[in-house]
Amino acid sequence: MNWIIAFELMMLVTSGCALLVSGWLLLQARKRRSLQALAGFGLMMALWCAGHIAIQQGWHLAGVLLILANPLMPTFFLHFALRFVRPQQSRAPAWLLWLSQHIVAIYSASVAVILLSWDGPGGTVVALGPFSDFFVFRGLGWVNIAYTVVVGVLAHLVLVWGLSVHRGNLRRSIVAMFGAGAWGLLLATSFIFPSLGFDWYPYPMLLLPSYVVLLVYGVVRYQILEANDFAKRTLPWLVLMLVLLGVMALLGALSAHFGLVQLAAVPLWQLWLCALLAVAVALSLRGPLTTLSGLLIYPGMRLDESLLERWLNQLKQEESWQGLQARAVELISAQVRQRVHIQLQHEGAGLPLYCEGELSILCQHQARGWRFRLQGWEDLKPGLRLTGEVFGSLLSTSCGLLERSLQLAEAERRRLASEHLVELGSLSAVMAHELRNPLNVISMATADLPAERRSLIQGQLARADRQISDLLLYSGRLELHRQPVLLPAMVDSMAGLFDWQQTRFDSDIPAGLLLTADPHRLQQVFTNLIENALSFVRNQPGSLIRIDCDATGRLIRIHNNGPAIDAALHATLFHPFVSRRAGGSGLGLAIVRRIMDAHGGSVSLREDLGWPVTFELNFPEEAAA
CATH class of the missing domain: 1.20.1070.10 (Rhodopsin 7-helix transmembrane proteins)
Structure with a gap:
């Protein structure tokens, strides 16, 4: 039966x-x-x-x-x-x-x-x-x-x-x-x-x-992914049911040996039916009991999957640190019904500030990713603290996503800027070449003019030609032809190229100092720096330009006792089209930096050597060997 x-x-x-x-x-x-x-x-x-x-x-x-x-x-x-x-x-x-x-x-x-x-x-x-x-x-x-x-x-x-x-x-x-x-x-x-x-x-x-x-x-x-989720939830209950059926069968077989005569007389199918009913009742009560236990253990907590998904979606929509911080404050403050301060310590941000007695969530970028810390939550109910922990975890995830998004956006911006500069450089080179043709025509047309007017026009044409040369040099491709250069001889030979106009020039470079560099480009560096200095010290009482170097021969310094450079210009001094002298092209110092970069060196402004203005050329070790 x-x-x-x-x-x-x-x-x-x-x-x-x-x-x-x-x-x-x-x-x-x-x-x-x-x-x-x-x-x-x-x-x-x-x-x-x-x-x-x-x-x-x-x-x-x-x-x-x-x-x-x-x-x-x-x-x-x-x-x-x-x-x-x-x-x-x-x-x-x-x-x-x-x-x-x-x-x-x-x-x-x-x-x-x-x-x-x-x-x-x-x-x-x-x-x-x-x-x-x-x-x-x-x-x-x-x-x-x-x-x-x-x-x-x-x-x-x-x-x-x-x-x-x-x-x-x-x-x-x-x-x-x-x-x-x-x-x-x-x-x-x-x-x-x-x-x-x-x-x-x-x-x-x-x-x-x-x-x-x-x-x-x-x-x-x-x-259908929902089927896997359903199977994941159902499988433990099926295993539990099979275990209970086996336990009931074993209990029915062994009960007579332990004196449980009435239990041994119960048919096995009835024991199994009781086990299946027990599993069915437990399964039907699982949801309500889980909710009840959550209310008892974490009173005041009102978290569910839909709320967490809404939080994460709203946090992911923000595209700036300020927006993410404001959105996080809005969401968590509404959930816990009191003001919560959010502090995001990302790269470039200042140190976090914490005021005693305030609820705060601090998210910091650490070596192993974003981590969060609750501050001032110690006296809250367990449910509210758990809410803060869950929200902090979601906020850390959102910080990581925003950081990667901003990095990708910055990389794309730099790529577009680089492409734009390449196009601009090509356009500048073409325009500079095209401008020289009408300048040559103008120069030839001045042959029959009076000497004074011809001299004036020729001077302006020479100035325009220099600016075109600077533009071509900056926008063109630098190809270096390195060779040993006797630096003292080069500096001395350049002394006759400038109109010093009562400015004293002093060179203190050890005899025999050799630099491995492109002599033409190196001469362009000194020419630009000396001309730049002369524009400020020329015809000034006691004006002086001095060139010296350190003991290794790698650091070459060009000093002048002209007016100090405005601090507001320091950050952009070597950028193109930044000039502090009338009639300048704004490319002189930018060309110096480009030539030094091509040599593997650098150029910088120094104001700590006892001179108002010092430009320091830093050559690599192999150049001064």
């Missing part, structure tokens, strides 16, 4: 699982039409199991009709397989295209076989082992079962073709279907044995609920 109840219970569970899964698949079928046919398969599985239950309850006619309707089960699965593998006209074989085009005819044939087996008759009810009523095939019922097998084979042939042409998740789903199909075939085989004359109890049919679940999960796990 116990095994009969177990059989009915498993058929009931299978039917219930199949109905639930079919309903869920119909909801999902709005996005994936192939799941409609799979839902039909689940519905027919539920009706097939209901037929066995009806026979056990004495409703023989209804049970036989439901079981003989089983050709529709593989027909629905064939329809699903055709939609799932998506055969295309150019790739699919002829037989597969024929099945796709005549699926309605296959449904009609299935209905015809069902009607034929109903009229046959196709089956009857006999006694089998502990069963007083069990279904077996008779007469045209064998046509019914043969047709069912043929359609099932066709469905799996469709899947075999899909396995050969698809890759990725579709292929994985097909492999999972084959595994579930093999398991279902093993379980259903025991249903056929009584029809063949074997008086065996169909033990494998007790595991039919697993077939429905495995088949559907194998299909959708790679297509």
